[in-house]
Every structure is written in structure tokens, then in C-alpha cells.
Amino acid sequence: MVKLFNSLSEKDRRRFAAFEARRLGHGGIKYIMEVLGCDDKTIKKGLLELDSGPSFDLRIRKKGSGRKRSIETIRNIDETFLKVLKNHTAGDPMNENVKWTNLTQKEISEKMKEERVNISVTVVKQLLHKHGFVKRKQQKNKTMKYSAGRDEQFKIINSLRDSYEKTGNPIISVDAKKKEQIGNFYREGTVYAKEPIQTYDHDFIKFSSGVVIPHGVYDIKRNTGFVNIGTSHETAEFATDSLFYWWKEEGEKNYPNANSILMLCDGGGSNSSRHYVFKEALQKLVNKINIEIRVAHYPPYTSKYNPIEHRLFPHITRACKGVVFKSVELVKTLIEKAKTSKGLKVVANVINKVYETGKKVAEGFKENMGILFDKFLPKWNYRVVPEKKKQEVI
Numbered sequence: 001m002v003k004l005f006n007s008l009s010e011k012d013r014r015r016f017a018a019f020e021a022r023r024l025g026h027g028g029i030k031y032i033m034e035v036l037g038c039d040d041k042t043i044k045k046g047l048l049e050l051d052s053g054p055s056f057d058l059r060i061r062k063k064g065s066g067r068k069r070s071i072e073t074i075r076n077i078d079e080t081f082l083k084v085l086k087n088h089t090a091g092d093p094m095n096e097n098v099k100w101t102n103l104t105q106k107e108i109s110e111k112m113k114e115e116r117v118n119i120s121v122t123v124v125k126q127l128l129h130k131h132g133f134v135k136r137k138q139q140k141n142k143t144m145k146y147s148a149g150r151d152e153q154f155k156i157i158n159s160l161r162d163s164y165e166k167t168g169n170p171i172i173s174v175d176a177k178k179k180e181q182i183g184n185f186y187r188e189g190t191v192y193a194k195e196p197i198q199t200y201d202h203d204f205i206k207f208s209s210g211v212v213i214p215h216g217v218y219d220i221k222r223n224t225g226f227v228n229i230g231t232s233h234e235t236a237e238f239a240t241d242s243l244f245y246w247w248k249e250e251g252e253k254n255y256p257n258a259n260s261i262l263m264l265c266d267g268g269g270s271n272s273s274r275h276y277v278f279k280e281a282l283q284k285l286v287n288k289i290n291i292e293i294r295v296a297h298y299p300p301y302t303s304k305y306n307p308i309e310h311r312l313f314p315h316i317t318r319a320c321k322g323v324v325f326k327s328v329e330l331v332k333t334l335i336e337k338a339k340t341s342k343g344l345k346v347v348a349n350v351i352n353k354v355y356e357t358g359k360k361v362a363e364g365f366k367e368n369m370g371i372l373f374d375k376f377l378p379k380w381n382y383r384v385v386p387e388k389k390k391q392e393v394i
Helices: 002-007 010-024 028-036 040-051 077-086 105-114 121-130 150-165 236-254 276-289 307-311 313-320 328-336 387-393
Strands: 089-092 095-101 171-176 180-182 210-219 224-230 260-265 292-297 345-351 371-373 381-384
Touching: 002 010, 002 028, 010 028, 010 040, 028 040, 077 105, 077 121, 105 121, 150 171, 150 260, 150 292, 171 236, 171 307, 180 328, 210 236, 210 307, 210 313, 210 328, 224 236, 224 328, 236 260, 236 276, 236 345, 276 292, 276 371, 276 381, 307 313, 313 328, 328 345
Parallel strands: 171 260, 224 345, 260 292
Antiparallel strands: 089 095, 171 210, 180 210, 210 224, 292 381, 371 381
């Protein structure tokens, strides 16, 4: 469409843009403005010409004719613009191309007038575009710290995923979302409503009627999510109970011939790679389900690469956006509404069990545990084997 538009004469471009805008209906003018880069006045003039019928005026204005833009005619406009921005521009000391300004278009226009260059915010917008300033959102992508073995661990995870993809064993990605309070508390987002939604002006916990802690298990092969909603504390026992419920409700029937589960998770929280409390809880779980779990932790500061973080949680967040959490049942209903055009389906379950915090590892566990650590990067890679199978391995 853009190539065709640019190949037309000025008059035909105007009519083409108007025709496409009218064909799209409501919102068509705004969309065509963004796609073709033309002004709304141009499209509106084209609409008038379409309504007035065929024109016998065959004159076509030459390219470059008409009134010149201010950024082309005002002397030293670029120098003045950069001078105004000089004291209001910040940047990345490691990358000279990353710059930003804290001034609005109106403020830039006013400061330009102080320098005796009288321009509108429209011209300011053109100047910003000309000098490479585009409105952008901050991106949380920079890793705060580099951990030794980081790259090697990603290679190990990729290798494990490739090997498990060729088998009938599941690959799951697990993590917990942040704890939310139940009650009339403000939540980000908007919903359609006939009347304003009134919430408390402060989020004091004493006004809460409970908490919800969503722990997700994302099945990478089947693109399904199983979310257990805890109402107590996020502990290692809660995390492994969540895995148990997933296995009994989903895993066991979808992977009847499985003999191993590949579990990808970050290295903190309830599934900490450093604490043996989580390993002890995992040992109890595999003894119960009688299937080994192959654990691969993501290195510190890289949890955003965990598949559940971008394949399940964003869609749950969107499904819950703007809704006040009045009850646990409502949260469960909202989570199960999460879906995507690629076929994501989510099942939710409520765990009302009260979990004890501050638990210590049982005496003698380290000596008798059925955990086989890898020789390379053992702190992040290990197999939790049922005690019967461990004896067979030994």
C-alpha cells in the first residue's frame, strides 16, 4: 500500500488515502495517517473530492511545489533546537546513540520562542523526528549481574530441552507470581463499567480478607498452564504440592509413559537452588509419584528467560487487569480466562492448606537423599530420583 501511495501524484495520493480511510470505516482516518504518514487534513480534503465527483482539472503540482516547511525555511532552526535540548538531554555513557530528553513538545516550543524562533508543537515534533528522538518506553532487559557459568548453563538447558523433546516425557516451566491481597484494593488496568469503581485509598493489610499466591506450572510441549492458588505462604512445600496437583490432574493422563520430568525454574524463592529445604520437598514428591524430576535452574538475574514468564504469566496478568480481587473464587475464574490465539489454555486450582514458614532440613537428609548432582555446574543441575530407583542406580 505504501509503495503504491508513494508512486502516485499528489492529487491521486490524497484520493487514495481518502478511499482507504472510508473503506475501513470508524477509525480509518487515524489508521491511514499512521500507515501512509499523511495529515488528516489531506485525507479530509480527499474525502470532499470523492464526494464532489470526477474532476476535469488535469493540472498536477510538481514535486516540491507548495509552501515549504518551517524546518526548511527558518534559519539556524536545527542549531537552536539542539541548543535548547543541550541542558535537558540525558544519555547512556556507554552508548552515545542512546539519548533522551525530559522536555515535552510544548516546553520545547516555549524555549525555542525564548531563543526568538517562533514554532508550533507540530514543527517541534518534526524536529524531534529529524534528529532521531522517538517516544519510547523503558525496557527491563539489562542483567544486573553476570554469574559465572551463565552462558554454559543456557547451553545445558537448551541441550536438555532438545533431548526431552524427542521423548514422551514432559518439559515444565514453574514459578510463582507475586502475592496479592483479597479485598477492595486498587489494581492497575481498566474495565468497561457503567459506574466508577471505588476502592480503598490505602493498601493496608489489616483490611485484607486473605491472600492469593498463584504458582504456575507451564507445560511447554502442550502449551497449557496449571495454576495452583495458595492462600497461605509461598514455601518449598507449597511449590512441590503445586507440582503434585499438576501431575495428578494433567501430567499423569497426558504423559502415561513418562519416566522423567524436566523442570525449568529460577534459582530463588520457593524453588531456591541454594536451599536444601526445596530439595527435601522435591525428594518427598518424587517418592510419592515414583518418577524422577530433572531440575535445571536458570542462573541468577536471568529468570526472565524462564518460559513461564513470557508464555503464561503475561496472559494471566492481562486477564486479571483492572478487576478488584474480592474473593479467591473470582481470582480462580479470572485466571482460567487467560488464553491466546496460539491455543493457550489455563486450569486453576485452589490450595487452602496452611504452610509453615521457617522449616529446617530434616536431620540426615543430605546423607540419604536421592539426588544425583551433575559433575558440571551441580548447583543448578541435578536429578531427584525416587529412593527405590536410587538404590538400583547405586
